[in-house]
Amino acid sequence: xxxxxxxxxxxxxxxxxxxxxxxxxxxxxxxxxxxxxxxxxxxxxxxxxxxxxxxxxxxxxxxxxxxxxxxxxxxxxxxxxxxxxxxxxxxxxxxxxxxxxxxxxxxxxxxxxxxxxxxxxxxxxxxxxxxxxxxxxxxxxxxxxxxxxxxxxxxxxxxxxxxxxxxxxxxxxxxxxxxxxxxxxxxxxxxxxxxxxxxxxxxxxxxxxxxxxxxxxxxxxxxxxxxxxxxxxxxxxxxxxxxxxxxxxxxxxxxxxxxxxxxxxxxxxxxxxxxxxxxxxxxxxxxxxxxxxxxxxxxxx
Numbered sequence: 001x002x003x004x005x006x007x008x009x010x011x012x013x014x015x016x017x018x019x020x021x022x023x024x025x026x027x028x029x030x031x032x033x034x035x036x037x038x039x040x041x042x043x044x045x046x047x048x049x050x051x052x053x054x055x056x057x058x059x060x061x062x063x064x065x066x067x068x069x070x071x072x073x074x075x076x077x078x079x080x081x082x083x084x085x086x087x088x089x090x091x092x093x094x095x096x097x098x099x100x101x102x103x104x105x106x107x108x109x110x111x112x113x114x115x116x117x118x119x120x121x122x123x124x125x126x127x128x129x130x131x132x133x134x135x136x137x138x139x140x141x142x143x144x145x146x147x148x149x150x151x152x153x154x155x156x157x158x159x160x161x162x163x164x165x166x167x168x169x170x171x172x173x174x175x176x177x178x179x180x181x182x183x184x185x186x187x188x189x190x191x192x193x194x195x196x197x198x199x200x201x202x203x204x205x206x207x208x209x210x211x212x213x214x215x216x217x218x219x220x221x222x223x224x225x226x227x228x229x230x231x232x233x234x235x236x237x238x239x240x241x242x243x244x245x246x247x248x249x250x251x252x253x254x255x256x257x258x259x260x261x262x263x264x265x266x267x268x269x270x271x272x273x274x275x276x277x278x279x280x281x282x283x284x285x286x287x288x289x290x291x292x293x294x295x296x297x298x299x300x301x
Contacts, residue, residue: 039111
């Protein structure tokens, strides 16, 4: 395959809504495709665009924007009760059938996408060949505990700014946003300035904040949304497909947040990227594509 990767876009009808997707490579190829689940919730596909490079190994790569963000139906009028993991599982199942890949496919989820991928895998969907959980916590309790530990290592003035605006309810203040960026440049993406595709995903959340704010909160460490008590730890033994776990040495998804996946998914393999934080697909791109690509190749059959 040439180094140029051609993407074909489309829209899948999902009830009264539409899911935008893009297929890189040939769906009719010999290898089962891999479906990429982006994070957030509500952070559009752009920042995980690099996973299209897996198509260079003659495998179709499917990106899509989950409902409520990016190019899919936005629904800013919907309240917290609407935005549930089950909604996004149903959307994924709908996309799999729309694309006609039920006979066999892989799933890779990054951050919230990995949480969603695990939620999906415990249902043991027909056709799922493997699961890759990239930079994801197994529970939000662990996530918040570890985020606060990392936050305590930030400069004192940055911590003070964060605390002051959270207590005042002014998390949209530019000073708060600037303080948040100090954390992000340490533990979200250490390629600074952020690459354009990462910047675009952050900008997309500003334009369409509904899902992220309702399910998560204003940022990665101030979690006050509907996912604040989420955990999949006790259900992980139900996952019965080969599972690859990815995290970065400087990741906001610290080893403590990831460990339950390794402990409770039988036969899972955990790869830590020493020079990465939350985005090894950006920070150590060549190695990340090699590790994931080899795993997928090994588990096609």
